[in-house]
Amino acid sequence: MTAEPFASRLTRAPLAHDPARGAEAWEALSAHLSAPELRPLVEGTGGSSPFLHGLIRREAEWLADVLQGPPEPALATLAAEMRAVAEADTAQRAGILRRGKRRLAVLTGLADLGGVWDLDAATAALSDFADAAVEGALRGLLADEFARGRLSRDPDDAAGAAGLFGLAMGKGGARELNYSSDIDLIFLFDESRHEADAYAEVRSRLVKVVQGVSQLLSKPTGEGYVFRVDLRLRPDPSVTPVCIGMDTAERYYESLGRTWERAAFIKARASVGDIAAGEAFLSRLRPFVWRRFLDFAAIRDAHDIRERIRAHRGGGGPISIPGHNVKLGRGGIREIEFFVQTRQLICGGRDPALRDRGTRAALRALTGAGWVGEEAAAELDAAYVAHRELEHRLQMIEDRQTQTMPTAPEARDRVAALSGWSDRAAFEADILARMERVSKIAEAFFQPPGAPAAAEPAQAPDLASAGFERPDYAEGIIDRWRQGAIPATRSTRARTLLAGLEPRILQALRAAASPDDALAQFDRFLSGLPAGVQVFSLFEQNPRLVDLIAEICAASPRLAEALGRSSRVLDAILATDFFEPLPGADALTEELSEWLAREEDYERQLDVARSWAKEMRFRMGVQLLRGIADAEEAGHGFSAIAEACIRALFPLVEAEFARRHGPPPGRGAAVLAMGRLGSGEMTATSDLDLIVLYDAGGQEASEGKKSLSSPAWFSRFTQALISAMTAKTAEGELYEIDMRLRPSGRQGTVATSLSGFRAYQAERAWTWERMALTRARPVAGRADLQDDVRAAVGEALRLERPAAEAWTGAADMRARIAEAEKGGREDPWAMKRHRGGLMDIEFVAQAGLLAAAAEGAPDLPLGGASAPRALAALEAAGRLDPGDVAALAQAHDLQSRLLQALRVATSGGFDPATAGPGPIAALLRVSGETEIEALAERMQAAREAAAEVVDRLLPAPSAEGPGG
Structure with a gap:
């Protein structure tokens, strides 16, 4: 607040409804103060407010002194006097409090009417004074109880108000008290501060203290009152005393709390007494007030x-x-x-x-x-x-x-005048x-357009004319909803809400290529919901969601199933950035870390990570299906989500593990991402290929309650990290993890020292293991350790070996996989294993990088390299023919797009004859084709062209390879 004097801050003044009364007020004040600039304010106030007229005259001497400077110091002095009531004689407390309130009323009234304080400043002044008055009264009455020996004499108990605290509710909690406001308070006490056998006596004493506070502040005397105190917002006020234990209150809200009580606690503030206990109570009550899902x-x-x-x-x-x-x-x-x-x-x-x-x-x-x-x-x-x-x-x-x-009319004239209006008609x-x-x-907010006006069920539509080929089947599904045969519609309220939504739902579903299939999938979505009121309320307030869910049900059985298993992913759709490109891994890590930081319990943090990842994967899947994101963006998005999960959970798992076994030895561990995560090409269903490397820095064991040898520490930490990612909690599984790419595969330890990794790569690694490193990149761990891991990967790729070894090794691996996957290679829609498919093309890219690196070729993307990036670099370096690269890149691009769409749209294999129109439409959208037959021909042609190049570069092992 500004330190300028009161008079210099005037911006407005009321008008005097009764000029004679206004003149009396000015005469009383001007006898003590020469400030003519205040005259319009004082005369207008005194001439329109009988209450303030009386206060100006009564407090003229005090007021004259205050108005010579800024009002804020006077306000602070009043608050200090209220708190000092605790030390005053019992007989003097009521008088001190009432005098303070009078002075607050006249000071705030003039500051408000004169524009010296805006609304926020005026309401804050009233609220802060109320806190001080309640605090002074409460502390004084508690001191009386301590002095009489009715409460513990422990100085800590006195300082902590015996665990008693008051919650300012409503406008007081928000520091928005109005001019003549009641103050809504809830008084609770911390039972843990007292012996169990003394509980009843302590509560009885504290109840009397609270009753005394209410009487001291509310009871009218010859000097008026301070505040009317309302204690009815406490749990079940008709049967509970005015002060109860905080555990009792918490149990009430958890089991019986209603929406209006949740709304009331938005403004709740620990205002008096044991503030720390009050804040702890409010913290424990957060899950009751703030639901983790969008609560429409x-x-x-x-x-x-x-x-x-x-x-x-x-x-x-x-x-x-x-x-x-x-x-x-x-x-x-x-x-x-x-x-x-x-x-x-x-x-x-x-x-x-x-x-x-x-x-x-x-x-x-x-x-x-x-x-x-x-x-x-x-x-x-x-x-x-x-x-x-x-x-x-x-x-x-x-x-x-x-x-x-x-x-x-006369009374309304007075209100207009006090508000500064001379024309009452214009004022009104x-x-x-x-x-x-x-x-x-x-x-518009509470009754959106199209919301049902009555509880009558919607009339049954003519399903045949609406495009449903099996109207009897469709009618049977809808009847199940109406009869409460699924959990989502068991309550009357849910059925009422759904009845109003039926026309919108059916209208949206009829736009699908197959309304019958879309309805069946929508039914699976509804049937998977544990309850319906929240979701139906959400639909009622956001009708566009019905259209989007119908579209998802038509195009993606997988996403529809995900919705049924966790309807909270719908919350993500309402975020303003839902259709915006997904941010990178850094921003996502920061967001997830903020979510996790709100939870103190480790198990809850694991649940939160799963819930967050579901929402993000759902968002990415919808963007892909709608054509907002292409296949490359989807690959980056799904990868960034997974990376954020690893990076955010890694320090939490480390801290939880260190709590038992001490901090990590040396520089700790780093996570090396392999496969599609490493190259940023994950799909909606990709698992995580990971290697955990560590540097114990010569430290033989951890230092903790249950110390472990360094190898054991990192091995068990890795298992804990895997469990944090793969364990099925209440929110399901986060990711599957594959660690077979670690040194020595299944026979190797789950965590490998960095020095051991370097030695293994230099002495024993197979060609295919070094090929896999072309996609590797560190994603978690200390920054300096990640740098060293990155350098170790580069060293392994640049080891001097014959270039032909890379090509023959890749050809051998290709032949082995072809033999093992004979059945899969016959499936025309098997994008990865098919001849000329994604794996063939990736083998060429990886072998080419490895061969070039062995010969010292500069400027190669070693580590984290996707096939398109590797092929482009090899072409630029003159190591692959441009025509070959074009054929490979074209086949890789088309199959990547189709793979991304299939992983989002379907839950199993794909057969156009049985898949239904939804997944087919998804494939056509991402490919730009109009007919599935044309897409199949285009895919086969691209694959044949790629296979011709791969057969030449990676021939069967019996033939001689190209030698680099």
């Missing part, structure tokens, strides 16, 4: 609350300013708060940046994240400020907790227009 069912709950409020207040009809409640009525403050809080409940579980307690700050965060449009946000923010300031004017007149516009027209704009935005 909260919209219906919030809408129901709105309707109950309207029914109770009679606010469902047209807006009429006389008698309108600016908080609870249509277009009012609560509409804006519901709009923001409901969005927070929906999205805040996934994005902690959206959890701000403040309404305006949360609205800004939601807008920045793309959940609220900028135009709507600007309208709501401006309306919120104006609504809240009007609320303050209504309350300033008589210090009454009211938000209702008066009906009498401005309010009406603002209310109607808010109402329009809120209604």
Whole structure:
């Protein structure tokens, strides 16, 4: 806040409804202060607010002193005086508190009306004072109990308030208190601070303390009151005392907590007493408040609350300013708060940046994240400020907790004057227009276009005319939904929601090449859901999702099955960047690490990693199916997801393992990615080929509770890392891992020392093992160790050996695989093993790199090299004929695209005769063909051209190879 004097910061002033009363107020103040620039503010305030008129006259001397400088020091002094109440005599506490509140009221009133403080500053001043007043009262009454020996005399107990803490709820929690606000508080205490046999007595004492706080602050005396205290937000207030144990409260919210209580805890803040205990409680309650999935069912709950409020207040009809409640009525403050809080409940579980307690700050965060449009946000923010300031004017007149516009014309004139308007009709027209704009935005959110207006089931469509070739079969599926025969539709609410969605679903499915197949797949999706309300609520609020799910069901049985197994992947679709290109491994690692950091439990972290990876793979699969990403981008995307999982989990596994066996010896371990992960060409179903290398730096054993020899440490750590990636948790498996490419294969240890790796590559490695290294790259571990691993891979590839050895070794391996995979090579859609397929082309690329490296050819992509990259480099170096490279590259490109699409669209083998139109459409989309027969011919021609080159470069072992 600025340090400028009060008068120099004035930007506005109210008008005096009663000029004579205004003159009286100015006369009282000016007797102690010569500041004519304050006169319009004081006369306008005193002439329109009887309450502030009385305070100005009563506190004129104090006020005159305060107004000579900035108001902030006076506010800080008032707060300090409230906290010091704890040390005052019992008989003096009530008077000190009430005097402080009077002075706060007149200071805040003038600062607000004069524009010295904006809305946020005014509400923060009221809220901070409330915290100080409650803290002073609470500490004073606790001190009385300690002094009487009714609570422990332990100094730590006194300092920690005996584990008692207050949660500021509602506007107090958000530091948004209104001018004459109640304060909503929940008082709890930490049972663990007390002996079990003393629990009942301690609770009884603390209940009396809380009751005493409420009475001290709320009871009217000759000097008024401080704050009305509302304790009814506590768990089950009709049967529980005003202070209960935090464990009891936690159990209540976990088992019985409702949506409105979740919304209330968005603003909850540990404000008084044992703040550390309060913050610990709120931390434990986060899973209750912030669901890990997008919670669109909260919209219906919030809408129901709105309707109950309207029914109770009679606010469902047209807006009429006389008698309108600016908080609870249509277009009012609560509409804006519901709009923001409901969005927070929906999205805040996934994005902690959206959890701000403040309404305006949360609205800004939601807008920045793309959940609220900028135009709507600007309208709501401006309306919120104006609504809240009007609320303050209504309350300033008589210090009454009211938000209702008066009906009498004279009273409305007074409100207009206090608000600075001379024309009451224009003033009320401005309010009406603002209310109607808010109402329009809120209604669009809570009742989106096309939402079902009644619980009546949709009429059965004419399925035959809608394109379903087996209408009886389709009708049977829909009847199962309606009758609650699947878990997703067992509840009445779920069936009601689905009834309204049926027409949209069937409309979307009829657009598929085979509506019957698409409906069957959609049924599998629904049947896999454990419950339906959340998903159907999501569909209701986002109808475009129905279209996308229908498209996925038509094109990709695999993705549809993934949806049924984990409907939370739908959450990813609603992210604003869902159809944007996937970021690289660095950004994905950072994102996943942030997700993992929100969990303290190791097992939960493993679940989170799986949930995150499912969403990301789903996003990449949809982008590929829709043609947003091509095959190369999909390969990079799937690889970046896997790399992020390794990089994010590696330090967590290391820390968990080190907790038992001490830190890793030496420089620790590094993970070397092989195969498709190494070259950045993974598909939706690829497993991970990995090698773990370590450098113990001469350290023989770890230093920990259960120390291990260095080889044993790294061997068991590797097994723990494999388990973290492959174990089936509640969220399933993350990846399958293949470690057969490690030195000596299955006979070798699961972790290899870096020196051992170098020796093995120099002395014993087979040609095919060195070929595999052309795709290898380190992805996790200390940066300096990764550099040394990268260098070791380069050294292994550049070992001086006859170039012909690379070609003959590759030819021998090709022949062995051809013999072992005879059946697979007959399948025309087997992209990898077929003659002229991906593996043949990759063998040429790898053998070519190995031969060139052995002869010292410069500028080769050694390590992490994909086949296209390797072929291009070999052509540029003059080591492969351009015509041969063109044939190989063309066949590799087409088959890679088809492989990526098949891995996303299908769960098993592919046969055009039985696959259905969905997967076929996916292949046609990625290839650019219009008929599957034409695609098969094109693929065969490309493969034959590639096979001719491969046969020449990698002939059967009995023939002589090209020698490099």
